[in-house]
Amino acid sequence: MKSHDKRLAAQRHLLSLQLGQQSDYATKEKVMNQKEIAVRMFTNNTYGKSYAKGKFKKAIYNATAELRNPSLKYLLDFYRYEDWVNVARTDEDMLAVEELADPVLMNNPDIMLSWVQYYDPLTKQKLRVAGVGVLDLARGTLKLLVDDLTHDVSELWNLDVATCKASGPGKPALLAANIDVGDW
Numbered sequence: 001m002k003s004h005d006k007r008l009a010a011q012r013h014l015l016s017l018q019l020g021q022q023s024d025y026a027t028k029e030k031v032m033n034q035k036e037i038a039v040r041m042f043t044n045n046t047y048g049k050s051y052a053k054g055k056f057k058k059a060i061y062n063a064t065a066e067l068r069n070p071s072l073k074y075l076l077d078f079y080r081y082e083d084w085v086n087v088a089r090t091d092e093d094m095l096a097v098e099e100l101a102d103p104v105l106m107n108n109p110d111i112m113l114s115w116v117q118y119y120d121p122l123t124k125q126k127l128r129v130a131g132v133g134v135l136d137l138a139r140g141t142l143k144l145l146v147d148d149l150t151h152d153v154s155e156l157w158n159l160d161v162a163t164c165k166a167s168g169p170g171k172p173a174l175l176a177a178n179i180d181v182g183d184w
Contacts, residue, residue: 035155036068036179039142040172041078041135058083060112061135061174064119065144068179072151073119075126076133076144078112081105087115089128096132110138116146135161142176 041063059077116131130147159176
């Protein structure tokens with residue numbers, strides 16, 4: 001299966017998971033062998049603030065998705081559907097928008113979506129990679145697809161989201177992980 005076809009299949013699977021349908025993309029074995037990940041979601045303190053004439057910051061949550069082995073960090077900005085569509089940049093993004101164009105996603109205020117950026121801690125560069133995150137606050141789930149060919153990461157995670165007891169400046173409001181983050 002070509003990389004592009006694989007991405008489209010993964011995006012279709014992500015949508016089917018979001019809508020509660022069955023899909024044969026992920027197997028039980030695949031889930032058991034997933035890379036360890038912790039996603040920390042922070043309330044965006046700049047939400048609604050202007051950064052240019054007529055332009056406002058629309059991300060509700062900013063998040064970091066950290067992989068343990070290999071040690072990698074991805075950045076996520078979660079938007080409501082309409083705002084997420086408006087920050088699409090590439091042809092691949094537009095394919096993802098087309099795949100995820102569904103009234104359930106479009107009209108549900110509890111569902112937020114994010115594009116994925118790789119963060120290089122040495123150069124502090126942020127590079128877009130193929131992928132999308134779907135945060136469903138009503139169900140308490142995060143579906144995260146990352147297809148980063150440069151760093152050999154091609155995973156789809158289905159994570160439960162928990163509210164953090166102590167939130168505030170510099171502390172996450174929500175946490176999603178497939179491991180015990182106390183051991184991180």
